[in-house]
Amino acid sequence: KAGVTQTPRYLIKTRGQQVTLSCSPISGHRSVSWYQQTPGQGLQFLFEYFSETQRNKGNFPGRFSGRQFSNSRSEMNVSTLELGDSALYLCASSKVDTQYFGPGTRLTVL
Amino acid sequence: AQTVTQSQPEMSVQEAETVTLSCTYDTSESDYYLFWYKQPPSRQMILVIRQEAYKQQNATENRFSVNFQKAAKSFSLKISDSQLGDAAMYFCAYRSASGNQFYFGTGTSLTVIP
Numbered sequence: 001k002a003g004v005t006q007t008p009r010y011l012i013k014t015r016g017q018q019v020t021l022s023c024s025p026i027s028g029h030r031s032v033s034w035y036q037q038t039p040g041q042g043l044q045f046l047f048e049y050f051s052e053t054q055r056n057k058g059n060f061p062g063r064f065s066g067r068q069f070s071n072s073r074s075e076m077n078v079s080t081l082e083l084g085d086s087a088l089y090l091c092a093s094s095k096v097d098t099q100y101f102g103p104g105t106r107l108t109v110l
Numbered sequence: 111a112q113t114v115t116q117s118q119p120e121m122s123v124q125e126a127e128t129v130t131l132s133c134t135y136d137t138s139e140s141d142y143y144l145f146w147y148k149q150p151p152s153r154q155m156i157l158v159i160r161q162e163a164y165k166q167q168n169a170t171e172n173r174f175s176v177n178f179q180k181a182a183k184s185f186s187l188k189i190s191d192s193q194l195g196d197a198a199m200y201f202c203a204y205r206s207a208s209g210n211q212f213y214f215g216t217g218t219s220l221t222v223i224p
Contacts, residue, residue, distance in 0.1 A: 031210065043201065043214045056211045088153055092212075097143050097205060099212055101155035 001027060004093050004102035012108045018079040021105045025072050025093030031055075032074040033099065034066060037088040046089075049074055081109045112137045114204050116215035123192045124223050130177075131187045131218045133202030140164075141207035144178065144185045149217075150198040158200070161185065163207075189220075197222045 005024045013019050025032050033056075034046040045058035049068035068074045072093075078085055086109045092099040113136045123129035135144070146158040161169045161178050168176050173193075177186045189196055202215040 033212070042216045045211065045214075048210060050210070090155060092155075097207070098145070098157065098160055099203075099205075100157060101147070103152075103154045106153075 004091060004100055006089075006091050006102040006105050008105060009103065010106045010108075012110065013081050014110050015081055015083060017081050018077065019081060019107060021076045021078075021089055021091075021107075023074045023076070023091030023093075023102060025074070025091075026095070026100055029093035029095045029100075030072050031094045032068055032072065033092045033094070034074070034076050035090040035092065036060075037090055037104075038086075043090070046076065078107075083109050085109050112204050112206070112213045114202050114213050114215040116200075116202055116218050118218045119216070120219045120221070122221040122223055123189070123196075125192055125194060127192055128188060128190045129192055129220065131189075131200050131202075131220065133185045133187070133215055135183050135185065135202075135204045135213075137183065137204065137206070139206050139208070143205045143207065144176075145203040145205070145212075146174070146176070146185075146187045147201045147203060147214075148196075148198045149201065150195075155201070159187065192222050194222050194224065196220060 007022045031050045033048040036044045048056040052068045066076045088104045090104045091102045115134045142163045144161045148156045173190045199217045204213045
């Protein structure tokens, strides 16, 4: 069974731009969660989607948004990028009680 | 919100030796799941082991085993016969059986010395 995939793997943007990251979960998994990982802040929960509905949300500004499609694929959008948004963005999918992670998207904001 | 604490930011172990990584958590719930994830330099988070709180038996996966002490809210990971490939950041995580959100610790960086 194929694992969680994330595209793109690497991204370079400039301040003020917006970016969209994509995540395809493991087949049959309906829950998708997003995390931001930085050296200083560790793993921070962004939001979780289940059956196209946002079920949980972390403490991030409204510039961070997401959505989930009927095939469970999810996208995360960050508008008006700031230097501090540079991070590894991890997506994880789950079917019942265990999360499986994708390889991440490394976002660099210049 | 539940909190997960990993008090050892860094650990090191000699190759072929055994090392134990510590994790404590705070919860008022009785039914939950605990996990250890490994993140090697490639940055891919890999599930190492999973424990169900209602099971008294400690989970084991090959060289990896846990010491789950429910009353003490402790969930340590023991790595036996350490190998160079075990070098990674290890994260402890908690998930309520009734909820959907995962809570992660800050991680322990493990170095394996040849």
